Amino acid sequence: MLGLRRFDVNLSILFTDLPLTARPAAAAAAGFTEVELWWPWPEDPEPPEAELAALRDALSAAGTRLIALNFYAGRxxxxxxxxxxxxxxxxxxxxANVDVAAGFAESVGCRALNALYGNRVDGVAPGAQDALALENLAYAARAADRVGAILLIEALNAVESPRYPLTDVASAVEVVDRVDAATGLGNARLLLDLYHVAMGGSDPRDAVDRYARRAGHVQIADVPGRGAPGTGGLDFADLFSRLDGAGYGGPVGLEYRADGPGADAFGWLAEF
Incomplete structure (x- = not known):
């Protein structure tokens, strides 16, 4: 028997046919009370206060709570x-974005901030990039702590992100541990994205069994295609059961693409 769980919808990949400020209401109409976002202004780490306020107001008017937000991550x-x-x-x-994102998170009650590591750069020693990353992640962890949030670190898959150095869950967990050791705060956690695990050729069942206890957030999409559960080959009933067994009680973010807008993207949820 599957336990009760919370699903939230990622407004940066679903409802994208709508303006940003219309998406919270669309999510609410589809039955969601919690949402997540990539940094909504990819060209601007410090958007005007009016734009932040408009998103804040849209979340409030829809009755939706932002539960996870990316720091600025480029394009x-x-x-x-x-x-x-x-x-x-x-x-x-x-x-420059860290305090902006943390401040916005605090203003809407968001308690998880995701920091994407960044690609390797030609001509720069990997060790130099890793040292810079640790410095910036510690800075972000301290800002997150000030607003009562956790810092999330995730692995991506090497097929789609070949220059990204964290391409397996173990490497992301190692960074989590280094950040916690550097800050002493203990607020760095794994973002366990089961789509990236499977796309990278690893077994998502094993990833859940090994690492769900380290996760501060979980995201899903089916493989191949990054569609909704049921469009690919992953057994989500088993994966959800394993999350239950591992004691993960946090939200599961729906970070998949859908062919049609609106609630048609969520018919699979009736099973769960």
Whole structure:
């Protein structure tokens, strides 16, 4: 018997036929009370207060709560996979965004902030990037702690993100541990994205069994295709049961693509 669980909808990949400020209401109409977002302004780590306020008001008016938010990560979707390990302007943009994102999270009651590591850069030693990453992740962890939030770190898959250094869950967990050791705060957690696990060629069942206890957030999409559960080959009934068995009681983020807008994307949820 599957336990009760919370599903939230990612408004950066679903309802994208609508303006950003219309998406919370669409999610509410589809039955969701919790949502998550990539950084909504990929070209601007410090958007005008009016834009932040408009999103804040849209969330409130819809009765939806933002439960996870990315820090600035460059052009996402697009060629970038984060900024915090990229020397120069991109790292500076990440730093400038940290207090903005944390402040917005605090204002809407969001308690999880995701920091994408960033791609390897030609001509820069990996060790230098990793040192910069640790410095910036510790900075972000401290900002998250000030607003009562956790810092999330995730692995992506090497098929779609070949220059991203964290392409297996174990490497992301190692970074989580390094950040906690550097800050002493213990608020860094794994973002366990089962789509990326499976796309990378690993067994998502094993990832859940091994690492769900380290997770502060879980995301799903089916493989192949990054569609809704049931469009690919993953056994979500088994994966959800394993999450239950591992004691994961947090939200499961729906970070998949859908062919049609609105509630048609969520028919599979009736099974759960």
């Amino acid at each position: 996402l979707p697009g060629p970038d996979r984060g900024a915090l390990s990229v020397p120069g302007e991109e790292s500076a943009r990440f730093r």
